Amino acid sequence: MDISIKLAILADAAKYDASCASSGAKRRGNGKLGNATGVGICHSYTPDGRCVSLLKILLTNFCIFDCVYCVNRISSNTRRARFTPDEIADLTIQFYKRNYIEGLFLSSGIIQSPDYTMEQLVRCAQLLREVHQFNGYIHLKAVPGAAPELIELAGKYSDRLSANIELPTPTDLTRLAPEKNFNQITAAMGDIAGHINLRRRPPTVIRNPEQTLPLVPNRHPTAAWKSGRRFAPAGQSTQMIVGATPSTDVTILQTASDLYQRYQLRRVYYSAYSLIPHHDSRLPGIAPPLLREHRLYQADWLLRFYGFNLSEIASASNNGQLHPHIDPKLAWALRHPTHFPVDINKASRHELLRVPGLGVRNVDRIIRMRRVAKLRLADLTSLKAPLNRIRPFVMTADYHPSIFELKRLSGPKLRPIQPTLFDLAPTSKSTEMTN
Amino acid sequence: MTTTVKFDGSFEGWRKAAGELLRRETHPAQIIWPDPYVPASGLFDHSMPMDGWAAASGDADTLAGRNCSTPLAGHRPCPMVPAKAWQQFLTIARRVCYARYRERFNLLYRMAWRMRHGEPQLPDQLSDPDMLVARHWDALVRRDAHKTKAFIRFKLVHRDPSTGLEHFSAWHRPTQYPLRLVGSFFADRFSTMRWTIFTPDEIAAWDGRHVSYSFNGLKYHFEKWDNIESLWITYYAHIFNPARLNVRAMQKEMPKHFWSTLPETTVLPELIKAASARSLAMRKHIDVPPPKRKPGSHQFTRPTAEHMDAQMPDSARHNQPSQGTEQETT
Known part of the structure; x- marks a missing residue:
């Protein structure tokens, strides 16, 4: 089979994986081909607005599993192909030299057994690193159930590993992906987290004080760290499909926040379930609005960078669903008017982070600016922050919001609504529905 | 004075x-x-x-x-x-x-x-x-x-048959004068190759040891085809999910100004045009018809357009296909 036909089939099969991040690893070229800059670079954008950073392909889309939501399941009659490790390595190098990509993101359908599949993936990475002296970014999929030695090898060659959790609850997984096992997936994550902890300085402690789940023990890095052998320096991530099952946003965030806690994931990707060719009738007949995915990311950010905890987010939801028309931070602020107005000139960083419309960078700018002079409302305009959103919630040297501003905001917006799974929000109303 | x-x-x-x-x-x-x-x-x-x-x-x-x-x-x-x-x-x-x-x-x-x-x-x-x-x-x-850093596209111009050393060149049209800021990045990443980057304002070249710059830019650049480009375009066309068409978000990050030097943009119009048909074809396989809603049966009070604009962060707005997008796809 011609290489370009294989590439077409196996790129087609890989596009439902949301991750394309190439950030988190930093190393110089050192006379080899490629480096990693710490921040990823998006080399192109496809018409769905998503970035193309890595050569994201499957080794093969033959698969022995029958996961309902997946286009590559055994019962789907999609066209199949398989790359050899040499072809993958060559393609990666050729693309990389032309500055098309930051590196490779390699995944695969399960062929023969998890062990065999993992071995094939590792071989590709090994070829790139040892034969082609490739020093760019490599993201490998960790196959749950594969032997620990293979996972260890994978971590040695790659920058990031990811085992996909797929669905938010074990019940969802049993229903839609009968061959997959929630505990097996989390066991793989635990394996990876253990290796990472052993070989790397512990990541900065973050997240929610209320969480009670046990952490993977942070062994202080000594010999292993000094040996210079690294294990997946860009950490691990995972992906969860949203909207294929009736699980609510809060359930999804609960699972995500457990995973962040227990396995120190760098990212949880939320992927709005997307219609696939050869659809199975156990799935909803309509994709969830992309806006839902966006709200989940917003809430995820609040949990990780804004000092919110899950119960606060849940308190601003409607029956476990995030409000589709207002972002989770505004929803929380409207539910807790007693926290406002916040004094821009005196409030702590933590309090400033809770103001709707103020992001982490602007909060840090405010703290810088107020060292020099008391801030007025006009000073906030220089932040390029949305002043209309901020104004009802803050006090400055020359401004105090009227109580009516807040009341006006909270009027119609907080009326409880109950969107169903099949609810058609504005975003999904694209051309194919109206034509 | x-x-x-x-x-x-x-x-x-x-x-x-x-x-x-x-x-x-x-x-x-x-x-x-x-x-x-x-x-x-x-x-x-x-x-x-x-x-x-x-x-x-x-x-x-x-x-x-x-x-x-x-x-x-x-x-x-x-x-x-x-x-x-x-x-x-x-x-x-x-x-x-x-x-x-x-x-x-x-x-x-x-x-x-x-x-x-x-x-x-x-x-x-x-x-x-x-x-x-x-x-x-x-x-x-x-x-x-x-x-x-993102949009430079190298093309293979020469491969030394004896040493295997490869020479690449790129033609790029920046909006500012960023070449001297990114030269060291390319030198580190592509140190094993030899390359030259041409822009209308200046040129940067890597000889394996130093990056040298010249203020004499090129005003035009002749097209050269690199065989790998067709594979890259194939990849680009197939990694795109037609069910998530969002042209506005794409153009925001990849403004038209840069399209002329990016090989993959040659297939962009086709992809956008075919997206809705492909998405519709997927829908036809589905037995469950999408739920029908009576007009005016919204369960919630829709905020006015002005409200939405004020409330939603930029990225959320981009998720909504604009009227313009719909016209382009039909």
Whole structure:
């Protein structure tokens, strides 16, 4: 089979994986081909607005599993192909030299057994690193159930590993992906987290004080760290499909926040379930609005960078669903008017982070600016922050919001609504529905 | 009386020259900074080697006022600029030097002057008019430098059959002058190759040891086809999910200005055109019809359009296909 036909089939099969991040690893070229800059670079954008950073392909889309939501399941009659490790390595190098990509993101359908599949993936990475002296970014999929030695090898060659959790609850997984096992997936994550902890300085402690789940023990890095052998320096991530099952946003965030806690994931990707060719009738007949995915990311950010905890987010939801028309931070602020107005000139960083419309960078700018002079409302305009959103919630040297501003905001917006799974929000109303 | 400064046009050159001028207490109004990228603008000598590229040791200190023992500076107190504020200023200045605005060197010198004359905390005064302009230009250059790293597309021009050494070239049209800021990035990443980057304003070339720059840009570039490009276009066309069409978000990150040098954009119009049909085809396989809604049966009060605009962050708005998008796809 011609290489370009294989590439077409196996790129087609890989596009439902949301991750394309190439950030988190930093190393110089050192006379080899490629480096990693710490921040990823998006080399192109496809018409769905998503970035193309890595050569994201499957080794093969033959698969022995029958996961309902997946286009590559055994019962789907999609066209199949398989790359050899040499072809993958060559393609990666050729693309990389032309500055098309930051590196490779390699995944695969399960062929023969998890062990065999993992071995094939590792071989590709090994070829790139040892034969082609490739020093760019490599993201490998960790196959749950594969032997620990293979996972260890994978971590040695790659920058990031990811085992996909797929669905938010074990019940969802049993229903839609009968061959997959929630505990097996989390066991793989635990394996990876253990290796990472052993070989790397512990990541900065973050997240929610209320969480009670046990952490993977942070062994202080000594010999292993000094040996210079690294294990997946860009950490691990995972992906969860949203909207294929009736699980609510809060359930999804609960699972995500457990995973962040227990396995120190760098990212949880939320992927709005997307219609696939050869659809199975156990799935909803309509994709969830992309806006839902966006709200989940917003809430995820609040949990990780804004000092919110899950119960606060849940308190601003409607029956476990995030409000589709207002972002989770505004929803929380409207539910807790007693926290406002916040004094821009005196409030702590933590309090400033809770103001709707103020992001982490602007909060840090405010703290810088107020060292020099008391801030007025006009000073906030220089932040390029949305002043209309901020104004009802803050006090400055020359401004105090009227109580009516807040009341006006909270009027119609907080009326409880109950969107169903099949609810058609504005975003999904694209051309194919109206034509 | 005003004089025109002679300098090599790089940030290091500017820093060296500005340090000397500050030491002599030259007022910003007395000098004109030529634009090295605009030949008519000044006395820049095109044949001049880029020796200013070498680090000017000690100049930062002179510039920050630590070294002022000259008789000229002696008649007034010489205030120290705090090292941190000075570093913040230099970080911005390094990028602002490569903004496509004639005024940039004047602005930077005026700011340095102000920092030495009573306003050492200028970088923290984010709402100061000079700072606003500087930060704006800084952001433009930073974005363009990033896009340059992203959108350079190398083409194989020559492969030495005996050594296997490969020569690549790229043609890029930046919006600012970012080449000198990104040269070291490409040198580190592609050190094993030999490459040349052509832009309308300047050229950067890597010979395996150094990156050399020239102010003589190319005004046009002939097309050359690289065989790998067709594979890249195949990949691009197939990694796209037609069910998630969002042309506005794509164009925001990849403005049309850059399309002419990106091989994959040749298939863009086709992809956009075919997206809705492909998405519809997927829908036809589905037995469950999408739920029908009676008009006006919304369960919630829809906020007015104005409200939505005020409430939603930018990225959320981009998720909504605009009217324009719909027309393009039909």
